[in-house]
Amino acid sequence: MASSFEKYNKKRLISSYFSVVLSIFLVLFLLGTLGLFVINSKKITNDFKENIPMSISFKNEANDSLLKAFDVELKNAAFVKEHHYINKDSAVINNADIFGEDFLEFVGVNPVLNSFDVNLRGDYVQADSIKKIEIDFKKNNMISEIIYDKLLVDLVNDNIKKITFWILIISIVLAVIAMLLINSSLRLSIYSHRFTIKTMQMVGATKSFIRKPFIWRSIKLGFIGSSLAVVAILVLVHYVDSLMPDLKIAKDYVSIGIVVLGVFLFGIIITWISTFFATQRFLNLKTDDLY
Template structure:
């Protein structure tokens, strides 16, 4: 009978530890993912901004040397990331691939123009800079027209500001929720040992002596939970880096290491503080109050 009772107690203890570790791991994992989003938010927004194309259409009589000089001057500009010359033949092939039909069969000739596609650096993708680039290009006599989607640029910049604001708010809120969830899990774990705590206190054990094993046990659980969270974060980060290599999520490994270190330290600190206050609460209760 005694052996059966001990087995039941051991199973309950293991189940309790497992639930605490799982809750710590899940909360820290989600918090870590949010940290990854925060670290790469600007990089992601910059990537999409740099997809905006400024197309400079050239007149039919534009000379090769003039076009090459324009390309070179654009490439050397501080605000330009890359340029690409697109001949009207290439443009026609692209339209044919897009529509699935050869429009020149109906028209009889190629009405498209030679052009230069310009990608600006993310910090310069604003209406003001685009207008400046457009005005400078139109000053060239061999430039016929400059085209870009100004509405898309304004919408993108507005959305980036809104998203950045809400990500910060959600991050702060989620951090508070993470602390409260881990704290609740650990308090329940300590609650199951409240009579043991009071018994030790009644036989003369000091508060520090009673708290010590509980704190060390919680720290070990925090380390296990944080380790599981870091493994999950590493898997997700590897997958995202393989799927979206253009984002270069691992371009700054020091920041990634600091984030991992922060999540690991947070797992230890939260479990330590939560267990300290949880045990302190039961140490301060009277014996009859333990039943409520």
């Protein structure tokens, strides 16, 4: 009979530990993923903004030496991520499906202009910055026109501000929920030992002596849950990196290190604090209040 009761208690204990570890894992995985996104948000938004092209067309009077000089100017410009020169003859050939194969024979003169497709660095894809760059480029008399999607630039920047604000709100809410969930799981775990705590107290054990094994056990559970969360986050990082290799998230060891360290510290600190106050609560209860 006693053996059956011990087995029952052991199963309950294992189930309690499992629920605590699972709660810690899920919460820290969500927080870690969100933290990784927040740290890399600038990189992600810049990658999107850097895909907004600027087309710079030159007049027919512009000779090869002038085009080469402009090419060098773009290479040395701090605000240019990458650029490509598009020869007007090549443009017609490469877009034969649009212009038609007999386009040049029909028109007689190639109306397409030599141009450069320029992708600016993300920090410069702002309305005022692009306007300044546009004004500087137009000082070159051989430039015919500069085309870029002004509405898209404004829309992207406005949406980024809104998304950043809501991510901050969600982060705060998730952090609070994480603390409440982990605290609740640990309190339920310690609740099952309330009679043991009170018995130890009645035979003269000090509060710090009683708390110590519970705190160490909770820290171990927190470490296990944090470790599982870190493994899951690293798997997610490599998966995202395979989908978007240009971001090089997997090679950003500093960001990953910050998130991993944050997950471990948060997991251990919150379990320690929750266990301390949970055991303190049962230590201060009267014997009659335990039932």
